[in-house]
């Protein structure tokens with residue numbers, strides 16, 4: 001295939017230009033036909049037709065580039081369109097209900113606005129690592145049909161304190177430029193900053209600036225703060241959030257549910273039940289790890305079915321390693 005067509009193809013993808021993309025593929029098909037590569041030409045034509053109903057580049061949202069730290073030129077956040085769904089998350093029923101309700105509520109903001117009620121747009125999620133904070137925020141963004149902006153709070157801290165304040169301002173301005181979900185991950189690093197013995201008042205100003213940004217936020221985005229260490233959060237922080245939810249370690253039933261979703265049809269139900277028992281005390285992510293480890297073992301042994309021994313070995317691998 002001529003280099004120029006390949007370049008056209010990539011350029012068209014970069015611009016999400018459906019028409020240019022199709023023209024480039026057509027040119028490649030004609031060229032392959034001329035070279036008598038009929039099978040390849042036919043396959044390409046078929047692929048182009050199949051994709052025409054399911055893929056439209058023109059519909060792909062163009063996401064604005066996140067702001068940069070002036071000093072290091074590193075992005076202050078990342079932006080993505082997640083595709084995880086809330087019903088794929090294994091959450092305690094009350095938390096699941098809370099998040100579902102929140103999604104519905106955001107869809108009905110106009111009614112609440114008319115009634116003169118303040119919007120609930122600040123969420124705090126806390127709990128041990130691997131129990132679904134980040135993944136639930138991704139699911140929330142998907143359900144709301146909003147892009148997700150992820151910023152690590154410690155990543156906003158510049159070596160120049162003045163720059164940190166400016167980073168925060170830039171991040172919140174960015175999040176206010178549209179309807180997004182803004183995830184402030186590692187939120188506890190703010191609390192830690194307060195305790196920092198080198199604190200000469202400057203750092204305190206930064207912490208207060210974050211609190212003020214959150215307090216004063218009335219833009220179209222939803223702000224979600226997530227932390228593994230709620231104990232280091234300043235007591236003054238909690239009341240600034242409209243929704244506060246704990247995502248704790250899973251109970252046996254939740255572990256079972258994760259194993260079942262991944263291992264369904266590959267192993268005996270009885271084995272799943274006993275495996276879940278063995279994982280009590282570990283996070284959701286560990287159950288996921290164990291399930292994939294078991295399947296990997298069966299695939300490498302060229303079996304379709306996960307045997308009890310393979311499951312046992314997977315549990316051993318999971319419980320022997322460190323999770324937190």
Ligand SMILES: Nc1ncnc2c1ncn2[C@@H]1O[C@H](COP(=O)(O)OP(=O)(O)O)[C@@H](O)[C@H]1O
Nearest residue numbers: 089090091129130131132133134135136284285
């Ligand atoms: N509650 C959950 N339900 C389903 N999968 C989960 C859950 N919690 C964690 N996982 C799985 O473990 C991985 C890590 O979880 P994550 O949400 O990043 O944890 P956290 O942000 O709380 O540390 C996720 O990508 C997901 O696949």
Ligand SMILES: [Mg+2]
Nearest residue numbers: 133134135185
């Ligand atoms: Mg996380």
